[in-house]
Amino acid sequence: MTLTFAHRVDSAALSRRAFLKASATAAGGLALGFVVPGRSEAAGTESAALNGFVRIEPDGRIHLTIPMVEMGQGTYTSLAMLLAEELEVKLDSIVPEHAPPNNALYANPILHEQSTGLSASTRGFWLPLRQAGAGARIMLVTAAAQRWKVDPAQCTAKDGVIRDPSGQRSLAYREVALAAAQIKPPALDQIKLKAPGQFTLIGTSPKRLEAAGKVSGRTQFGIDAIVPGMKFAAIAISPVGGGKPKQVNQAAALAVKGVRQVVAIDEAVAVVADHTGAAKKGLEAAAIQWDDGPNAQINSQGIVAQLKAGSETPGVIARNDGNVEQAFAKAARRFDAVYELPFLAHAAMEPMNCTVHLRKDTCEIWVGTQVPTTTQSRVAALTGLPKDAVILHNQFLGGGFGRRLEPDGTLLAVKIAKHVDGPVKVIWSREEDIQHDIYRPYYYDRISAAVDISGNPVAWHHRVCGSSVVARFAPPLFKNGLDFDAVEGAAEPPYAFPNILVDYVRVDPASITTGFWRGVGPVHNVFIVESFIDELAFAARQDPVDYRRRLLSNNPRALAVLNLAADKAGWGQTMPAGKARGISLQFAFGSYLSQVAEVAVDANGKVKVERIVCAVDCGIAVTPSMIEAQVQSGTIFGLTAALRGAITIKDGRVQQSNFDSYPPMRIDEVPRIETHIVPSTENPGGLGEAATAIVAPAVTNAIFAATGRRIRKLPIEEV
Amino acid sequence: MAYVLKINGASHTVDADGDTPLLWVLRDVLQMTGTKFGCGMALCGACTVHLDGAATRACITTIDSVGDAAITTIEAIGQSDAGRKVQQAWLDLDVVQCGYCQSGQIMSATALLMSNAHPSDSDINDAMSGNVCRCGTYNRIRDAIKLAAGAKP
Numbered sequence: 001m002t003l004t005f006a007h008r009v010d011s012a013a014l015s016r017r018a019f020l021k022a023s024a025t026a027a028g029g030l031a032l033g034f035v036v037p038g039r040s041e042a043a044g045t046e047s048a049a050l051n052g053f054v055r056i057e058p059d060g061r062i063h064l065t066i067p068m069v070e071m072g073q074g075t076y077t078s079l080a081m082l083l084a085e086e087l088e089v090k091l092d093s094i095v096p097e098h099a100p101p102n103n104a105l106y107a108n109p110i111l112h113e114q115s116t117g118l119s120a121s122t123r124g125f126w127l128p129l130r131q132a133g134a135g136a137r138i139m140l141v142t143a144a145a146q147r148w149k150v151d152p153a154q155c156t157a158k159d160g161v162i163r164d165p166s167g168q169r170s171l172a173y174r175e176v177a178l179a180a181a182q183i184k185p186p187a188l189d190q191i192k193l194k195a196p197g198q199f200t201l202i203g204t205s206p207k208r209l210e211a212a213g214k215v216s217g218r219t220q221f222g223i224d225a226i227v228p229g230m231k232f233a234a235i236a237i238s239p240v241g242g243g244k245p246k247q248v249n250q251a252a253a254l255a256v257k258g259v260r261q262v263v264a265i266d267e268a269v270a271v272v273a274d275h276t277g278a279a280k281k282g283l284e285a286a287a288i289q290w291d292d293g294p295n296a297q298i299n300s301q302g303i304v305a306q307l308k309a310g311s312e313t314p315g316v317i318a319r320n321d322g323n324v325e326q327a328f329a330k331a332a333r334r335f336d337a338v339y340e341l342p343f344l345a346h347a348a349m350e351p352m353n354c355t356v357h358l359r360k361d362t363c364e365i366w367v368g369t370q371v372p373t374t375t376q377s378r379v380a381a382l383t384g385l386p387k388d389a390v391i392l393h394n395q396f397l398g399g400g401f402g403r404r405l406e407p408d409g410t411l412l413a414v415k416i417a418k419h420v421d422g423p424v425k426v427i428w429s430r431e432e433d434i435q436h437d438i439y440r441p442y443y444y445d446r447i448s449a450a451v452d453i454s455g456n457p458v459a460w461h462h463r464v465c466g467s468s469v470v471a472r473f474a475p476p477l478f479k480n481g482l483d484f485d486a487v488e489g490a491a492e493p494p495y496a497f498p499n500i501l502v503d504y505v506r507v508d509p510a511s512i513t514t515g516f517w518r519g520v521g522p523v524h525n526v527f528i529v530e531s532f533i534d535e536l537a538f539a540a541r542q543d544p545v546d547y548r549r550r551l552l553s554n555n556p557r558a559l560a561v562l563n564l565a566a567d568k569a570g571w572g573q574t575m576p577a578g579k580a581r582g583i584s585l586q587f588a589f590g591s592y593l594s595q596v597a598e599v600a601v602d603a604n605g606k607v608k609v610e611r612i613v614c615a616v617d618c619g620i621a622v623t624p625s626m627i628e629a630q631v632q633s634g635t636i637f638g639l640t641a642a643l644r645g646a647i648t649i650k651d652g653r654v655q656q657s658n659f660d661s662y663p664p665m666r667i668d669e670v671p672r673i674e675t676h677i678v679p680s681t682e683n684p685g686g687l688g689e690a691a692t693a694i695v696a697p698a699v700t701n702a703i704f705a706a707t708g709r710r711i712r713k714l715p716i717e718e719v
Numbered sequence: 720m721a722y723v724l725k726i727n728g729a730s731h732t733v734d735a736d737g738d739t740p741l742l743w744v745l746r747d748v749l750q751m752t753g754t755k756f757g758c759g760m761a762l763c764g765a766c767t768v769h770l771d772g773a774a775t776r777a778c779i780t781t782i783d784s785v786g787d788a789a790i791t792t793i794e795a796i797g798q799s800d801a802g803r804k805v806q807q808a809w810l811d812l813d814v815v816q817c818g819y820c821q822s823g824q825i826m827s828a829t830a831l832l833m834s835n836a837h838p839s840d841s842d843i844n845d846a847m848s849g850n851v852c853r854c855g856t857y858n859r860i861r862d863a864i865k866l867a868a869g870a871k872p
Binding site for chain 2: 070071072073074205207208210211212213214215216217218219220221223224226232256257258274275276277278280281347348349350351396397398399400401427429430625629632633634635636637658659660664665666667668670672673
């Protein structure tokens with residue numbers, strides 16, 4: 001078995017060790033938080049409780065510190081729903097607030113860090129937030145019952161109001177919040193949570209809590225932070241990794257109206273001005289010449305050759321069931337293929353930016369980040385300040401997609417701020433954002449299958465070859481040379497193979513830093529597994545859906561989504577010439593998805609994706625409207641990459657630079673996307689990334705069905 | 720040199736080079752941050768404002784080119800009938816995700832409805848394909864424009 005994030009869920013462990021801690025708020029309300037013994041930062045348990053998840057204030061508002069960041073996935077609403085369901089309050093009485101960095105208080109129970117990623121927010125907080133809601137409700141009801149001198153078990157609570165056993169008297173939560181703060185919170189294992197059949201809020205689709213600010217321009221993203229007296233910096237980073245500025249025309253830059261300062265640091269030049277317009281003009285005037293350093297010879301072709309060579313050598317075993325070698329030797333036929341996926345940039349709509357005010361004894365930061373605690377620690381190390389002196393104000397994120405799991409933009413801004421007197425806002429241009437991303441790895445994978453005389457697979461060998469994100473990002477999780485993320489979706493395909501070998505070869509190309517990209521491991525492996533299964537089905541002269549069904553007899557949830565997608569899409573119904581359907585299936589992030597793509601290919605080979613049908617079993621559907629939104633979002637993100645996403649390197653430089661050379665899909669190009677949710681009482685799975693991973697093979701399988709052209713290298717529209 | 724800009728009904732005097740993009744004057748000088756920076760090349764529409772009611776990319780519109788045109792930004796778009804309907808439709812259909820591009824989307828959609836009360840799908844494509852959304856909210860944007868126009872999505 002491989003180590004995947006799904007296996008590391010320890011909400012149960014959290015509930016065994018953790019306990020609720022209550023206190024009064026400064027305003028005279030109830031504050032409730034978790035204390036987890038043993039967490040390094042949990043020493044001050046009093047403050048832990050004070051800063052905890054939930055505060056019920058005398059004004060009736062319920063403040064929920066949301067440990068995860070809102071970057072479009074809807075977590076502020078979904079997590080608030082988990083609390084509100086058990087607390088018995090109306091959703092709109094909850095005020096979501098950004099969490100400050102604190103692993104002891106806000107770590108995701110799956111990731112063990114205050115990190116928003118890997119589609120783990122709902123999964124991670126499914127239990128703790130409902131426990132917090134129920135715990136607070138019990139304390140509030142107890143406080144009211146004490147005042148009335150009645151049995152709390154006979155009282156009821158609904159919409160933030162407690163009623164006595166007769167139904168004659170009532171108290172609002174705000175009226176007993178302070179009294180409740182004096183009551184000992186119930187032990188977590190004594191809290192009885194609702195059964196799925198009792199939910200009144202979970203499973204409904206309320207409107208997003210933060211939407212009003214986003215339609216009126218009031219929402220503050222990182223780039224919108226306003227700090228009195230701040231200056232604005234435009235930056236140029238060495239176009240070749242490891243290069244340095246050689247010559248900077250400071251005088252020309254300073255001659256631009258509004259420019260105050262030119263700052264040259266190791267890898268970049270910043271022009272600081274009264275506004276970004278002047279800073280950009282000054283940066284252009286600076287006419288920077290670069291010393292490219294040792295990496296100016298690097299090209300995509302060389303990187304691919306290096307990966308190809310790596311893929312020809314055995315890797316670290318991720319999974320080895322049965323005897324693959326023997327099965328291949330005895331098989332009726334074998335099939336072999338090479339699949340390649342390109343480097344990808346994230347290109348979030350909000351370009352990288354960070355505002356810093358570095359003083360002698362503190363460093364204040366305004367940024368939207370998926371990793372507030374890591375960022376805080378890294379800034380502390382960079383400045384020599386104690387961690388507590390690094391004050392991070394997290395913001396709404398204008399898209400994350402994994403890019404904001406990296407603190408590099410903040411560190412660069414702090415390096416610049418060291419030279420600036422007062423606060424400075426550093427904004428990257430779109431070109432800098434795309435050319436200095438931390439890219440999705442290039443993968444060069446080999447895959448082979450042996451089949452019996454009926455064409456059924458008897459052995460499967462998938463060798464993943466690419467750089468290791470985990471080894472760089474989280475070294476302690478890189479165990480025995482295996483990157484569990486690189487093989488996720490490959491090591492445990494949904495199908496039953498009697499013999500399966502999955503191995504991993506790590507090849508890190510020089511000067512190209514790679515990172516997590518929406519869909520992470522599965523986005524690459526599902527494309528390969530689902531394409532190759534389709535190849536085997538075709539070779540066996542079987543319908544791709546029927547072929548998959550036969551391999552899913554022990555996987556009922558996967559089979560159910562496959563059947564649902566096929567059914568809703570009208571699988572098997574005739575299509576006009578040049579049009580066809582393709583299907584794909586995956587289990588990833590704790591959720592099962594199946595997609596059918598309908599494509600049209602014209603005489604010039606131009607592909608148009610006309611319709612996507614997606615079946616989803618993500619366990620209990622906490623917010624169906626958000627699930628639909630994430631299916632649409634993930635699908636378009638993955639489809640954009642599949643059709644035309646590629647970052648290429650020439651002379652050490654990234655060749656793409658803006659939305660003309662790294663083109664996103666637009667409204668006139670996207671298909672209608674239909675989402676069908678399987679009712680379930682299983683615990684929720686993750687969904688922010690699932691659809692990104694599943695779409696590419698549905699489309700390429702459809703292209704094969706339409707044209708006979710098998711696409712083994714992405715993007716589809718070769719650059 | 721000083722320029723006088725008419726923004727959301729008020730006059731603002733700005734002392735900056737004439738080739739300064741309107742976007743940075745709005746965001747950095749006047750601290751109206753609802754208008755967003757996305758690409759700097761009129762490729763994404765995040766910075767869309769109205770100049771005399773026409774959707775315009777503020778990132779390539781220099782302040783010396785504005786003249787006495789009336790500038791409207793997302794902060795004031797709800798004061799127009801079309802703008803208010805568009806914003807309400809966006810809320811009714813829960814269009815937003817990360818939300819960063821939505822100021823620009825709403826400005827483009829409002830400009831469309833102000834000139835064409837009942838746009839067809841093809842009209843929507845023409846008016847909206849300059850606005851990029853990396854969260855992929857396009858299906859709901861299309862439906863919301865139709866809702867705001869009083870049509871069934």
